[in-house]
Amino acid sequence: MIALGLTLLFPLVGILLLGCIGHWRCAGGVNLVISIITFAAALFLAITIFEHGPILSAGKLFYIDAFNVYLIVLNAFVGMTTAVFSGPYMAHELKIGRVDDGRMRLYYSMYQGFLFTMLIALSTNNLGVLWVSIEGATLATVLLVSLYRTRESIEAGWKYFIICGVGISQALFGTILVYFAAAKTIPGKNEGLLWTVLQEHASQMDSGVMALAFVFLLVGYGTKVGLVPLHNWLPDAHSEGPTPMSAILSGLLLNIALYAIVRFKMLVDPALGNHLAGNLMMGFGMLSFSVAGLLLHRQTDVKRMFSYSSIEHMGLMTFAFGIGGPLATFGALLHMIVHSLTKSAIFITVGHAAHIAGTQAIGQIRGLIRTQPFVGWGFLIGTCAIAGFPPFGVFTSEFLLFTATIKSYPWLVPPLLIGLAIAFAGLFRNLQPMVFGEPPPGQQPVTANMWPVLLHLALVIWLGISIPTVLADWLNQATIMIIGKGVL
Amino acid sequence: MLITTLSFPEQLVLTLAALILLTSFIMLAQVRLDSLINTFAMQGLLLFCTTVLMAVISGEYHLLISAALTLFLKVFFIPIRLRRLVIDLDVRREVEVLGNPFLIMLFGTGLVLFSYYVALPIRALSLLATRNTIAISLAVVLIGMLIVISRRKAVTQVVGFMSMENGLFFAALVSTNGMPMVVELGIAFDVLVAAILFGVFFFHIRTEIGSLDTDRLNRLTEVEK
Numbered sequence: 001m002i003a004l005g006l007t008l009l010f011p012l013v014g015i016l017l018l019g020c021i022g023h024w025r026c027a028g029g030v031n032l033v034i035s036i037i038t039f040a041a042a043l044f045l046a047i048t049i050f051e052h053g054p055i056l057s058a059g060k061l062f063y064i065d066a067f068n069v070y071l072i073v074l075n076a077f078v079g080m081t082t083a084v085f086s087g088p089y090m091a092h093e094l095k096i097g098r099v100d101d102g103r104m105r106l107y108y109s110m111y112q113g114f115l116f117t118m119l120i121a122l123s124t125n126n127l128g129v130l131w132v133s134i135e136g137a138t139l140a141t142v143l144l145v146s147l148y149r150t151r152e153s154i155e156a157g158w159k160y161f162i163i164c165g166v167g168i169s170q171a172l173f174g175t176i177l178v179y180f181a182a183a184k185t186i187p188g189k190n191e192g193l194l195w196t197v198l199q200e201h202a203s204q205m206d207s208g209v210m211a212l213a214f215v216f217l218l219v220g221y222g223t224k225v226g227l228v229p230l231h232n233w234l235p236d237a238h239s240e241g242p243t244p245m246s247a248i249l250s251g252l253l254l255n256i257a258l259y260a261i262v263r264f265k266m267l268v269d270p271a272l273g274n275h276l277a278g279n280l281m282m283g284f285g286m287l288s289f290s291v292a293g294l295l296l297h298r299q300t301d302v303k304r305m306f307s308y309s310s311i312e313h314m315g316l317m318t319f320a321f322g323i324g325g326p327l328a329t330f331g332a333l334l335h336m337i338v339h340s341l342t343k344s345a346i347f348i349t350v351g352h353a354a355h356i357a358g359t360q361a362i363g364q365i366r367g368l369i370r371t372q373p374f375v376g377w378g379f380l381i382g383t384c385a386i387a388g389f390p391p392f393g394v395f396t397s398e399f400l401l402f403t404a405t406i407k408s409y410p411w412l413v414p415p416l417l418i419g420l421a422i423a424f425a426g427l428f429r430n431l432q433p434m435v436f437g438e439p440p441p442g443q444q445p446v447t448a449n450m451w452p453v454l455l456h457l458a459l460v461i462w463l464g465i466s467i468p469t470v471l472a473d474w475l476n477q478a479t480i481m482i483i484g485k486g487v488l
Numbered sequence: 489m490l491i492t493t494l495s496f497p498e499q500l501v502l503t504l505a506a507l508i509l510l511t512s513f514i515m516l517a518q519v520r521l522d523s524l525i526n527t528f529a530m531q532g533l534l535l536f537c538t539t540v541l542m543a544v545i546s547g548e549y550h551l552l553i554s555a556a557l558t559l560f561l562k563v564f565f566i567p568i569r570l571r572r573l574v575i576d577l578d579v580r581r582e583v584e585v586l587g588n589p590f591l592i593m594l595f596g597t598g599l600v601l602f603s604y605y606v607a608l609p610i611r612a613l614s615l616l617a618t619r620n621t622i623a624i625s626l627a628v629v630l631i632g633m634l635i636v637i638s639r640r641k642a643v644t645q646v647v648g649f650m651s652m653e654n655g656l657f658f659a660a661l662v663s664t665n666g667m668p669m670v671v672e673l674g675i676a677f678d679v680l681v682a683a684i685l686f687g688v689f690f691f692h693i694r695t696e697i698g699s700l701d702t703d704r705l706n707r708l709t710e711v712e713k
Contacts, residue, residue, distance in 0.1 A: 061670070128671030135678045142685060151696045155705035158689060162645060165682065166636055169652045172675075173629060173659060180610070180663040190668045208609030236708045295710065 001055065003045035004062060007072065008119055010038045014112030022105030028087025031108050035076070035083040038115065042076035045069065050474070056125065060194050063125035066477035067333075071259060072122050074337055078251045078344050079115045081452035085348045086111065086244035088449055092355060093242065098148055106143060107242070113140040114248065121256050127193045128179075130260055131172050134224065137253060138164045145241040156233075156240035163233040164223055171220025171260075177213035178267070181205045195263060202270040210271040217264045218280055224257035226311045227318060228288040235299075238307035239360065243351030246303055250310045251344035255336050258314065262321050266482055269324075281322030286415070288315030293419045296426030301360050302350055305430060306343070309386060312423050313339045320401045323408055326487045329479045331400030334467070338393035338460050339386075345456035346382040349375060352448040353434070362430050367439025372446070378453045380435050385460050387424045393463035497545045501662070504538045505621045508658060509600070512631040515651060516596050519584045521643055525570050528647050532562030535654055539661060546665050554666055557676045558657065566650060566683045573687050574643060577694055584641050592638055596631050603627040610663075621662035628655030642693055642700040646686045653679055 014034040021027055046069050049055065054065035064072070090107060093099050099107070117136040124130050138160070146157030175193070182192035185204045191197045198205075219230070226234040238246045261281070268277045292311035299305040313335070320332035350360075352375045357365040369376030385392035398420070405413055462468075467475075476486040494502070511531040518524040536559045543551035574580050586592060600623075607623035632655055635648030657675075660667045667675070690700060697704045 126668070126670065128667055129674060132671065132674030132678055136674075136681075139678065139681050139685060143688065146689075146692060149692060149696070151705075152707050154689070154692045154696050155708055158642070158693065158702065158705060159708070161685070161689065162636060162649065165649055166633055166652065169629065169633075169656060172656050173626070176656065176660045176663060176667070177610070179660070179667065183664050192664070193668060193671065206609075212606065212609060232710070235710075240708075298710075 001057060003041055003048050004055075004057070004064060004123060006041035007038060007045055007076070008116070008123070010034050010041065011112045011116035011119060015109050015116060018112055019105055019109035022108035023101035025091075027104065027108050028083075028091060031111060032080070032083040032087060034112060035080040035115070038119075039073075039076040039080040042073050046073050050470070056196060060125055060191070060196065061129070062123050063196055064123055065481060066474055067262075067481050068122045068259070070333075070471075070474050070478065071255060071336070072119060074255075074340055075115065075118055075122065075252055078248060078340055081455060082244050082247045082251075082344060082348070083111070084452045085247070085351065085449060086242075088447065089244055089351055089355075090242065092446075103147055107147060110140045110144050111244070111248075114144075114253075118252060118256050122259065125195050127175055127195060127198070127263075130263075131168070131175050134171075134221070134256060134260060135165075135168055137256070138168065138224075141237075141241075141245065141249065141253070144245050145237045147242055147245075148240070150240075153240040156236035160233045160237040163230070167223025167230055168220050170216045170223075174213045174216030174220055174264075177209055177216065178264070181209040181213065181271075195267075198267050202267045203273075205267075205271040207272050210268050211276055214264060214268045214277050215280070218261060218277075218284065221257045221260045221264075222284060222318075225254055225261065225314050225318065226288070227284045227315065228291040228311065231288065231292070231311050234311060235304045235307040238310070239301050239303040243303070243347055243354070246307075247344040247347035247351075250307065250347060251340040254310060254314050255340060258317060258321070258336070261318070262482065265321065275324070278322045278324045281318050282409075283322075285315045285317070285319030285322055286412070288312070289319060290315075290415065290419050293423035293426065296423055297429070299430075300362050302354070302362050302365060302430075302434070303347070303360055305362065305427070306346055306350065306386075309423065309427065310339075310343055312419075313343070313386075316398070316401065320404070321482075323401075323404055324483055325404050325408060326479050326483060326485050327400055327407070328404035329482050330475055330487045331397045331404060333475045333478055334393065334400065334463070335397035338397055338463055341456040341460050342382060342385045342392070342394060345378070345453045345460075346386060348453050349378045349382055349450075352446060352450075353379060355446045355448075356443060357440075362434060364440075365434045366437040367435075367443065369435050371439045371443045372448065374450050375445075375448055376435050378450055378457070380431065381457055382453065383427055383431050385457060387427055388420060391461060391464045392457075393460040396464050396467075497541065500541060501538060501545075502620060504534055504541070505624045505658075505662070508534050508538070508654070509624050509627060509631075512628050512651060512655075513593070513596060515647065516631055516635055516638075517586070517589060517593060519586060521574050521584070521641070522571065522580050524644060524647055525567050525574065528570075528651060529563050529567035531651060531654055532558060532567070535658060535661075536563060538658065539666075542661055542665060548665050550669055551661075551666050553669070554657075554661075554672050557672070561676060561679055561683075562650070562654065565680070569683060569687060570643065570646065573690055577690060577700065579641075579643070579700060584639060584644060587638060592634070596634060599630040599634065600624075600627040603630060622659060625655050625659035625662060628652075628658060631655075640701050640703045642686075642690055642702050645702065650679070650683070 121133040539555035632652030
């Protein structure tokens with residue numbers, strides 16, 4: 001309980017503190033220290049859960065189990081490594097005059113604000129609070145997307161605000177419907193939104209209302225996951241904001257929205273007693289996966305290209321959760337981790353590459369490996385990892401997912417394979433010249449801190465070769481929670 | 489269901505629901521910004537009346553706190569702030585051209601029918617006498633969405649967005665006598681922050697493109713040209 005309190009307290013302190021001193025030169029360091037403490041507290045929390053099982057806070061407002069605790073640790077970890085990168089990156093942006101003191105305060109304060117709202121979303125037991133904090137995460141990041149105040153970034157910010165705001169309103173309507181269905185079966189008036197209580201009574205809830213609620217929830221939170229056709233905001237928001245923001249948006253925010261959908265699926269499945277929720281998720285997932293792979297080919301901005309790759313992977317995860325067997329769910333949970341780690345590593349590398357070339361245009365980033373081998377190799381290896389090459393973790397999770405698909409829906413394997421091949425081609429046709437091409441004359445290396453990238457990619461390789469027993473146990477427990485049986 | 493067989497307070501709630509839907513339609517067709525904001529405040533006021541009425545009928549007095557929040561946010565804070573922004577940005581008298589008013593209104597009517605269709609399973613279940621109101625609240629949400637989609641001015645889009653929020657609040661109110669307090673407070677906080685952020689955005693958009701036409705925010709496309 002103390003661990004949870006600490007995990008939530010430090011980002012909250014960070015919001016207030018960095019809101020005042022965010023323009024100081026040491027602000028990047030302060031941000032990093034707070035993120036490290038948060039990560040330590042999250043680890044402490046994870047160990048507590050591992051030893052004592054799920055905890056429910058007094059007043060039932062917070063509930064931590066195997067499913068959300070690993071996402072909390074992942075969240076704090078990526079928040080920490082991105083903070084390592086963000087300090088020097090933002091100092092560079094300040095130096096070249098793209099931001100001023102006020103915006104630095106806003107940036108650091110909202111960096112912590114974003115982590116705070118996401119940690120609340122993950123740890124809460126109240127589905128209403130879950131909605132409030134996911135909306136809060138949008139509000140925290142919307143001004144960061146338009147931080148540079150260029151015409152494009154303001155457009156991206158506005159789109160993000162309106163599309164996500166309108167989308168997520170549908171999720172609130174779905175939540176209200178769930179509460180309405182709960183009011184019929186659950187006696188305590190104020191308990192009707194508590195996930196633990198709802199789960200006990202899930203099979204008694206009215207199936208018609210729950211099915212309708214899930215449609216609204218999937219559309220609402222699906223907008224945040226970036227599912228096609230509700231994905232328009234995502235590439236804009238990811239490409240126009242500062243790069244550390246792209247890293248945590250892509251690596252973390254999308255996961256949280258998917259987490260919300262899966263939590264609701266766990267309630268809807270027993271109520272309906274059929275596979276409607278899973279089928280809807282499979283359909284949306286497959287569509288996102290295929291469309292994003294095709295759109296990858298038509299991009300000229302490197303950050304936009306990787307945003308489409310995020311949509312593709314989120315589609316794959318949604319699809320996997322939709323299939324719903326133990327193997328597919330285990331694969332999807334693993335894919336959440338490896339995708340977050342790899343994608344944030346890639347965005348960090350892309351940030352350095354854009355500083356080297358002075359632009360984000362794919363056509364003008366050339367010869368990274370000759371100008372700065374470390375960045376070039378990081379970029380190449382990161383892209384190999386995200387494309388699903390062995391021995392990286394993405395390969396493992398995709399392999400599990402394919403195995404599960406062959407078992408339950410063999411006819412879906414060819415479109416999945418074709419989709420992967422298309423996405424692979426899209427990434428590599430653009431990557432090749434950026435990494436190996438002739439560098440333009442006078443291109444200089446920049447001071448780059450590649451430690452976060454190295455750490456992330458090392459972890460991804462580790463997960464690809466052998467998943468540590470602790471983590472495998474954990475994911476297995478989460479799988480048991482979600483669909484009732486495990487794989488191990 | 490004959491309306492005359494219902495008790496008097498239930499009839500009142502139904503009347504208020506109808507009026508809220510009516511204000512949504514007025515907003516859908518309203519082209520002048522200042523009148524639009526007034527209509528929005530009117531919808532907030534109706535919502536406030538419904539909340540107080542529900543609190544009295546059901547005896548759940550925590551609803552009075554929600555009512556006070558609604559009165560503060562939706563009737564005073566947001567409309568006054570929007571009005572001041574509109575004056576500061578000097579777009580008060582601006583008239584927005586609707587694409588095809590007849591088609592849009594027809595579409596709005598279609599949305600109401602659709603909402604009734606969608607709400608069929610809920611209405612069959614409801615123990616509250618106010619069954620129609622869930623369908624109406626969904627219609628208010630969807631018409632709010634239609635306003636956001638069909639309009640071009642940033643201010644109008646915000647009003648549409650906030651009107652969706654009204655619809656959601658109304659849904660929670662009539663289906664379950666409001667959400668638990670912690671959630672109500674959280675949602676009110678989000679709305680407050682959103683209202684402040686919108687103001688900030690108006691100024692940015694205005695400085696960058698010289699007007700509040702979101703149509704001119706068209707640099708970013710799915711496929712690069």
